[in-house]
Structures are given as structure tokens and as C-alpha cells.
Amino acid sequence: MISRIFVHQWQRKVVAILIAIVVWFTVNASISTTKVIPNVPIRVINLAPSKTIIGLLPNGLLTRRITLTLTGNKEVLDSIGPGDLEVIIDASDKTEDWIPKIGRKHIVSTNPEIDLFHNVTKVSHSDFFIKLSKLVTAKIPITIIPPIGEPPKGYQFLDVWPNKLYHAISGPEEQVEELRAKGLDLIFDLNAITAAELDELGQSQEDLQTDEISYYVPSRWKQVTIPFLNNELQEINDPDAQHLRIDFLKNDLLPIDKELPIRVFYPLKHTNVLNPTNSSLATNNILTPVNGVSTLAIPLFVRDVSRLFLEVVTDNIEISIIAEPSDEGDGLRWSVQFIDPHKLEEEYVRWLMPSHSSNTAGRERPSQRESYLRHRFRDYMQKFRLYKSSHHPLQLEAKLRGKTIKVRDITDQKN
DSSP: OHHHHHTTTHHHHHHHHHHHHHHHHHHHHHOEEEEEEEEEEEEEESOOTTEEETTBOTTSEEEEEEEEEEEEEHHHHHTOOGGGEEEEEEOTTOOSOBOOOOOGGGEEESSTTOOOTTTEEEEEEOOOOBOEEEEEEEEEEEEEOOOBSOOOTTEEEEEEESSEEEEEEEEEHHHHHHHHHHOEEEOOBGGGSOHHHHHHHHHHOOSSOTTEEEEEOOGGGSEEEEGGGTTEEEEOOOGGGGGOEEEEEEOOOEEEOSOEEEEEEOOGGGTTTSOTTTOEEOOOSSEEEETTEEEEOSOEEEOSSOHHHHHHHGGGEEEEEEOOOBTTBSEEEEEEEESSHHHHHHHHHHHHSTTSOOTTGGGSOHHHHHHHHHHHHHHHHHHOOEEEETTEEOOEEEEEETTEEEEEEOHHHHO
16 A cells, blocks of 8 residues: 555656645745735935934934834745844935925835845835935033032042033934023032042042142043934044042141231221221230230141142131121121232232142143132132131131120030
């Protein structure tokens, strides 16, 4: 029986099998189907150099995608998905907005093993509009927002410098102008910086500001998100971004190694009531005369400023009692004054400009560094405060007593 099945007239049986195989392949290849493929990317080529398209990414793809309905060979269509093809639109002859028509010649396979042109017979899609726009380049302002998080233990945050940068970008005129008007923000997280990093930087610094540590921002932090480019992250291309740093100050309590002069300031508008003839400063256990000048004989400290700043200004600091009538009785206000602050600022800047040995100064243009130093000096002046101990600011009480102004230290009472 087996011999009769396989051997008898075997030539005819082989021919029949071959014919069946050919028929199967022919029928299978001729079966058509329709398939809907969503989220197909659209690539634009040959766009005029002076033009762009709203929603066009730097890689030539549009941010929008399209849904295609393909009719063709079932076997081929069953094997493809959205990632296997893209639409190519040639804009070489386009000078104004248009509605593209997509046919077989506009779709290409990203898989070299799939031949779409010979296996797709029909392409249909919903209409969409392509808007041409003038290609412009502009500098977008970047505002450095005060950092979030806490500085490493033993340090305090000073500032970020420079605090204003620009990022040059090209794109559709409407979107670029909108972004330029709005600007971009950049913010850092202090929690990402460790005390060990700052300690190491402090040991390697050679400039005069050994208690000021400059942490240069790594490249991965100097990125901004561009909204009209599908929120693409771009590294800031402003040349000044290479100098971008976060400055810290060591939390040291610095002693003032000399007594500070103290005097009375008489505002002219009140001299008919208070003047040197009817209200002079009285000496006591904390006020001692030195060559005719009253000084405050209390050991004092400062914090939140650098050692160099303190060294520059110490000889030009005085405490002023303001002889001004008060609605609150005989109490008088007092303040710390810097004598000839312009001269002090110039001296501070001179010490820290590039002519002196400084790793930090070598990274900046002289004009940029000078601006930074003046900003820092004025910031220190605003923060300047006298302390008796690490957490106890100096508290003085000045009161009129007859024809004298008596000053006493009430720091311990206030704390």
C-alpha cells in the first residue's frame, strides 16, 4: 500500500505538489487587505533656507504625526507597524502654506527588508495643514532663579554668577518672538552638592578668598527646555555659561580685633531739639575714650562676610547713635556705618582683580569679574551685622538722660 501511494505514478504526484505550491504562493500574494497605522512620523525635506515650519524639529521631523490607511499586500501590511515607516514631504517648490497629499511615493520604510512601494496600492489620510514661517535666530534671556534645597553643612549660599544668560536659538518667527518675550528659567538644587566637594575645592583654591568657595556648574546642569521644540533639552550656548558658578561661604564667626568708634549723628532737621550742646555721649564701662574718640569696648564678631572683606573695611567702621526724637520715648536708634564706602569698594576690587593670583579670576573677562566683585562687596555691606557670639547679635540701648546719651549693652537680656 505504501509503495502504491508514494511510488506508483510518482512523476504525476510530484508535478501536482509543485503546482499546488505555486498556486498557494500566487493566491497568498494576491490577497489584499486594508490596515490603519496611527502615529506615523512626518519628515520634511528640501525646505528653503529662509523658511521653516511651525512644529518642525531639528531632525527634520514634525512634532505632529499622522494616521494612514494603507491598502495592499496582506502579508506585508500585517508585518509593519508605526515604527516601520515614515512620510516624506518634499517642500522644494513650496513658498506658502499648503495641504499636502500623500501617496505611495511619499511613504518609505525604515526597515530595508520591507518594500512598501510595490506592496501598497492605495494610501488615504485625513487632510492636514502645513504652515510656513520665516526662519529667525534670536537670543532668549535666561533668568537664574535662586536655588532650591539646603547648602552643605558648614557653608552658606552666597549667590549664582552670572545671574543672567542668553541662549541663541533658531525657529519660526512667531514662536521665537513669543519665547524671547517670556524668557527661560534655570534653577539649581543645592542638595546635589556635598560638603566634601566644597572642602576639596577650598583646598585647591589659590586666591585670597579661601573662605569663599566657587562651585562651577557642570555641563549637565546648564540645559534649558525649549517648548516649541517638543520640550527638547538644549545646552546653553552663551559663552558666559562657561563661567556659571554657585558661590558658598564658610560659616565662620570672625573676630573684630579692635574696638569700634562710636559717635552721635545729629540730623540737621532736629538740631533745634537735639544737638552737641544739649545731648552728648556719656562714657561708661563699655564706652572708653581713645585719644578723644569714644570706642565700644566689647569683643565683637561678624559673620556672613569673608575675611578679606572684614580686613578691608575694619578701619572704616563706626557705630552711629542717631539723635532723633522718637514717639517711643527717650530711646534712640543706632546703626553700623561704613566710612567712604566707595574707597573701600575700590580697594576690595583691586585686591581680587586678575592682577593678583587667582584661579577664579583667570576664568572670567576682567569686566565681568569686576562687576561680580562690586556686586559681592555691596551684598556683604548689606548683610554686615555685629555679634557678641555665634547666635547672639549685638543689642545696644541708647537713651537720653538729661543732657547725656547713655549707651548700654543689652545683648544678654534680649537673648
